[in-house]
Amino acid sequence: MILDPAQRRAGQIHIATPRLETPFHSRIAALSTTNDWYSWAGYKAPHSVFDDELEYFAIRSTAALFDISPMVKYRIRGVDSERFLNRLTLRDVRKLQPGRVQYTAWCDDHGHVLDDGTLFRLAETDFRLCCQERHLPWLTDSADGFNVTIEEETETLAAVALQGPTSFSVLDAAGFAGVETLKPFQISTFQHQDHEILISRTGFTGDLGYELFAPAEIALSLWDRIWAAGQLFGLQAIGYGALNRTRIEAGFIVANTDFTTAETALRPDRQRLPDEIGLDWLVDPDKPYFNGRDAILKARRTKSLKYILVGLEIEGNVPAEHALVYHRKSREAGIVTAGIWSPTAKRNIAIATLTRPFGEQILDDLWVEIYAMRELQYQKLMKRAKIVPRPFVKLPRRTVTPPGRF
Incomplete structure (x- = not known):
């Protein structure tokens, strides 16, 4: 059967549909020499930027920037937020103090893991949940009877991971005074262009590292501030291929790679x-x-x-x-x-x-x-x-x- 041009176009809609671009995309695209992209949660993300192996050694030897904006992010607030999240997740949220991060996971009623991720306690009744898969319908259904509000922040909140032995020196040179006091899994707020950004001492590489969260509208200026400071410390932009090598060395698992999440399992x-x-x-x-x-x-x-x-x-x-x-x-x-x-x-x-x-x-x-x-x-x-x-x-x-x- 020979298809006319209109039929061929109709059959290629799923190919032609563009992937979303993160707030940092223009900076990464300008640095990319491999043009090696993959789809992460509907976003165009780099599998590599210039060379997989050299990007790996940037993480382990100097410093590396990895765009984590496609990571799914939920803001959970309200007087029942602690009680709701304690019902939801495996760890005791009551032990999580404001200004701290907790690695955790959550399950369905049969005990099967739905996802794992990080839970940020921004204030007494203010949390951010970061994960691999989208769970908004399940979260809102689970919140029935709790006085909480749940908002997805994935599109409005840019995020970037700065990892490697010189990552602290990069932030210090960029003028983030006080970042040296951050302990692992601790968070603090800093100023950038009259906006408040969040820096956490967290990461997915098993190395010294930080994650920075900022409103999407100031993402490019934040990238430029870090990039300029990082030139004396071997800073490179990296893709997922290099990050994946380091997370395996660290023994970390990835949802729907090392295990199948309960909502996506067909068997x-x-x-x-x-x-x-x-x-x-x-x-x-x-x-x-x-x-x-x-x-x-x-x-x-x-x-x-x-x-x-x-x-x-x-x-x-x-x-x-x-x-x-x-x-x-x-x-x-x-x-x-x-x-x-x-x-x-x-x-x-x-x-x-x-x-x-x-x-x-x-x-x-x-x-x-x-x-x-x-x-x-x-x-x-x-x-x-x-x-x-x-x-x-x-x-x-x-x-x-x-x-x-x-």
Whole structure:
């Protein structure tokens, strides 16, 4: 069948529909030499800017800027905001003081993880929840009976991550006096062009780093202020490819990469309890009732957990992402969800989901099946793997306060 031009155009609407551009997009596009973009929550985001490997070394050796504006952001305010969020999330929000950030996760009534993210307590009854997926309908439904307001800030609030050993020096040179006092997971407000911006000592690289939040209308001038100050400290703009390498080294997980969120899972066996993806330490069973509590505690009590998330060290230097994991080279035990050769650890590392009892009772004689491209032909490699703790890379500078100057 031959399609006329109008039919072809109609069939390409989904391709022609432009992705949204973040407030920082013009600056990143001007720096981009790879033109390597991907879609993040409907936004055009860089997978790389100039070179994946050099961008990685910018994070670990100097400083790097990564646009996190597409990260979904919700503002939750009201007299019941603490009680609402305590019902919603796994950790005890009552312990989160104003000016602090809490890594957390939240579940449906069956205890399956809907998402993970960071919860900022901006004031006594004022919170910001940052996450991977959009949850506004679920949040508003869950808020029934609570005196709270919920507003999505994703489009109006620009955000950028500044990560790496010289990141503090960049902010200091940019004139953000007092930023040296910020401890990990602490936040403070600063002035920029007669506007208030928020800086948190947080990040997704396992390195010294900060995240800056500002009204979208002053995003470009904030970028320029940081960029100008950073030229003496090796500052580079980076894409997700480099960031992903560092988050694997840090042992961090990503929703819908290392686990499937409950709302997006098409099959029941794809859903995960917190204990099945390494988030058991977030669960506070002593706090008031929260979503999924009964199911999570029942699974622990009856020992009915089916999966476990582990760190692997694999022989050789061929990354094992999406490789199958076997016991004794014959029985399938799980799958690698993320894997790289780590330049910092000098090891072949991976994050994997295993089916229990593998990873819990059976720890030895594990192998991964890697298919490596060699001169246009795939070569099957069976490489020995051993379970190791996460993080794979632990950098003391991440927590030193005040950070070292350069």
